[in-house]
Structures are given as C-alpha cells and as structure tokens.
Amino acid sequence: xxxxxxxxxxxxxAAKAELRARMxxxxxxxxPAERNExxxxxxxxxxxxxxxxxxxxxxxxxxMEDEVQxxxxxxxxxxxxxxxxxxxxxxxxxxxxxxxxxxxxxEIGFYGIRNVPASLRSIVIPAEIDLAVVPGAAFGVDGARxxxxxxxxxxxxxxxxxxxxxxxxxxxxxxxxxxxxxxEPHDIYVQAICTESRAFVCTQVPGV
Numbered sequence: 001x002x003x004x005x006x007x008x009x010x011x012x013x014a015a016k017a018e019l020r021a022r023m024x025x026x027x028x029x030x031x032p033a034e035r036n037e038x039x040x041x042x043x044x045x046x047x048x049x050x051x052x053x054x055x056x057x058x059x060x061x062x063x064m065e066d067e068v069q070x071x072x073x074x075x076x077x078x079x080x081x082x083x084x085x086x087x088x089x090x091x092x093x094x095x096x097x098x099x100x101x102x103x104x105x106x107e108i109g110f111y112g113i114r115n116v117p118a119s120l121r122s123i124v125i126p127a128e129i130d131l132a133v134v135p136g137a138a139f140g141v142d143g144a145r146x147x148x149x150x151x152x153x154x155x156x157x158x159x160x161x162x163x164x165x166x167x168x169x170x171x172x173x174x175x176x177x178x179x180x181x182x183x184e185p186h187d188i189y190v191q192a193i194c195t196e197s198r199a200f201v202c203t204q205v206p207g208v
Contacts, residue, residue, distance in 0.1 A: 019145055019181065023138040026173050028066055031154050034172075038196035042169040046077055046133070047196040048198040051165050055131035057083040057124060059097050059164060062106055062114035067135060068169045073104050085124050087152065088115055095126045095152045097161070119148035126161035134190050138174045144181040144188035144201030151186070158188045166190040172197055 031078075046052050058077050064069040077084035078100070085097035098115070100106070101121045106114040116122075122185060134153060138146040145168070147153055157166060168190040175195060183189075192201050 001109070009182075009184065012184055015182045016146060016149075020137045020149065022023075023146065023174055024174075027137075027171065029060075030066070030171060030173070036069055038171055040072065041196040042068060042194045043073045045075070045199040046167065047168060049167075049191070049192075049199065051131055051167060055082060055165075057085065057128050057130050059085050059087075059129045059161065061133070061135055063135075066158060068155075068171070070169075071103055073133065073169075074100055075186040078102065079163055083124065083206065084126075085129065086115065087122065087156075088123075089152070092151050093155070094150070095156055096128060097126065097156075098122060099124055124146070124157065124190050127163065128162045129164040129187065132157055132161060132164040133165050134188075135175075136168060136170065136190075138176050138181060139168045139170050139190060140176055140178050140181045141193075141200075141202065142178040143193075144178070144183050145188055145190055146181045147187070154186050154188050158186060165192075167192045167194065169194050171195060 010145055014120040060073055074084050078178040084100045086100055088093045090096050099117060101120055103118060105120055107117050134157070135146065136145045136147055157164060166188065170193060172195045177194065190202060191200065
C-alpha cells in the first residue's frame, strides 16, 4: 500500500500536489490519436471482464478532452441494457449519480463538464451501483489513487456507494509503483486497473 499519512498532513498534501501536476502534464502530452486508441483498448478489456458482465448499474463519467474517452463505454452500456450513470455535482463537495438516457442528451455544465440536463435528471441511489469506473490523476499498482483534489469520489465511493466494485481505466503512463502515492485515511483505493496494455487486480487494496 501507499505510505499512510494523518488527515490533512501538510507533507502529504504537498507531495500529492507535486505528483498531480507531474502526472497531469504527462496526460496532456498524450496525442489525440494515441489517446483514442488507448481508450478503445481499455474499454474492450473492461467489457470482457466478469465485473462488467455481472453489473446491472455502472457509474462512469463523461470525459474531458484529455482524459480516457468514455463515450464508447456509455454507448456500450446502453446497448447492453445496463443502467449507466455519471456524476452530477449537486452542491459544493457533494455529487450524485444520475442516469444517462442517451449520449446525445448530454449538455455542457459547470467546469465545462457534460451532464444530463435538469429536465431529464434522475438520481440513482448509491446502494444500487454495482461497478464504478473511477477517474484519477494517477494510480498505484497496489490500487492507490491520486484524485484531482476535490475529494468527491473519496466521499461518494468511500462513504456512500461502498458496495460498488471500483475499477480504474487509465493510461499506462499514469500507473506508478506501490508507495509512490501518499494516502490519507479517507482516500479510496481501486480494486482493479485496465490500461491500454493490460488489466490486473490490485491485491494490496485494504479490506479486500
């Protein structure tokens, strides 16, 4: 597991910020064609897994331009008859999972993030989520996750949707060795990782 730190440890926060900046620069440098091809491979690996096959409700996200491209996964879930949800920031510090009726309905919302318009918004209770596809700035081979700094996923998956299996889709370049990511007590781990070249279970995840 990653190094343990007390909540709000200044050294941990500084180390996270430095690592986040470095990994974000690496992600930005990935060319669009490479990003798109890698995303397709990750989604293929995920959809071939028992975790996806057995899931009835999937929690994913509507990707930004430089992230893993998730539209194909959203469309695949809809085609496979699964309920697909994405985050909606309901208020500062809090998010909910809302069902996506179709990819075409998404509109640009806060921070330039696509979301379901208010007229179509249907909140799914956290206990119904079977599989969560988790974004992050970086992931450790032990399942450690470096988030984007807001803590939304740590609160939602760590405190509310605790039964959801957590899988990261991320680029090979953003996977780091065990112990590199500083982990505070509230930080969530993922249970498995899919990249463009491999898929593996994170056997070091606490409590798994």
